[in-house]
Amino acid sequence: MASRRYAVLAGVVLASIWLWLAFDRESIPAHRIWYGPSPSKGGLISPSIDAFDFPPVDSEEMRAVCSSTKWNQSLVFTCDNNHGGIGHVRNSILNCVRYAIGAGGALVLPNIALRDEDDMGHDHSHPEKRHGPGRNGMEYMFDVEHFVDSLRMSCPEMLLMRHMEETFSPRRRGLLPEHLFDNVPAGGLEHPEEWPIRLKAWIEEHMPSYPEKEPIIVDLEQSFLHYPTHSDGHKFAHSFGNILKFRSDVRRLATTTLNKLSEWYEMPLNVSEPIMTPSFMGAHLQTDNPFLEQRHNSDVAFAHFPAQTAAYIEQAVSAKIPLMYVASGNLPEIHKLGLQATGSNIAVTHKEDLLKEKDMDVLERLRWDQRALVDYLVLLKAQDFAGVGHSSFSWQIVMTRHEGGNKKKGVLESDVWSDGISTLYGVRSSYVESSQCMWS
Ligand SMILES: *[C@@H]1O[C@H](CO)[C@@H](O)[C@H](O)[C@H]1NC(C)=O
């Protein structure tokens, strides 16, 4: 077996606190390194099929950025403040990685903050909730091996650490990178290339220069829509997001959902296509539920059930698509929409309707935010999509679909945005600008 290599950056004392891992090309396969059971255990569904699998990112553009970075052996970033739903979490993790690359620092594998499901009036079936929400590793949503392999391949200089204790040190401090910039327009930082210089100045100002042997640790706070994703070119922007791939049980459930839909509605589907045409219309129903992004309040008309569902039904009718797949954490509202849609001869379905027996068990064992990932994947491939402008979940889907589709430029008319394969309702022009800071 090839050798395992630990890079010890600091003294013996620190080495006992952290487990450093230098991932070089010759090291043993990542799955031999990771601790803990694989998240995808369980009596699964035709395990050979996975419409949402793809190989680790092998990007020339990322390698170019990484090889031109000045790497600093004594700088370490953590990325543990990833809160919210998938739209927020995905973007903030990607921003952490981008900032760590920019500064040439090591990165501790990101963690994901759990949401208190009780607070949101959902799901009382998980015993761990009694202890309040905590943190999970990346495997809560993502395929960790894929993340590690992608970075190893496309940014081989970057050092990844699997874990770091919450130590106290005068050379450790939290930072929201955007705070180092005076002016952050809606379209994102004007000069992201200034980040390493600004960080250096901040470190000099806030951290003691001794003991030199002790690394400088920067705990990155949640960064959302401020990093201009296209600042390293379009190719970089479009491969970078693929370092995150959803965990395999979620991918398989989404594939099964599509297969069941295909069987049930006797609709032949090629699940290998990024956008399946003809197929169904995907809709993200996000009404007055507790997941409404806090930044935007619900005085927006499309935040409410009547306006949202009327718009979605009208879109399906005018696109002549008789089947709507609805993503929502609120089942009664899906049923309500289903009744309403029969008047227009549109059938409504959803994952809980399509998944049966073992698959349903697998779904039910997932937490709220994990179940939403199944919808996310299904919606990516729909012929047409409808969502809401105030939701990062909707936006994230739109951005990814855009890359897989015909790439027609999006147009905003009054408060409806559309690029021909996706439509968002209740969009302000500042949201469109901010979308340039969302990794597709
Ligand atoms: C690494 O970064 C720290 C903090 O900015 C700085 O003090 C140190 O000189 C850097 N080391 C190298 C080798 O650039």
Ligand SMILES: *[C@@H]1O[C@H](CO)[C@@H](O)[C@H](O)[C@H]1NC(C)=O
């Ligand atoms: C399914 O789609 C993929 C990707 O577009 C394509 O390569 C393949 O030929 C298609 N398969 C069939 C049976 O049409």
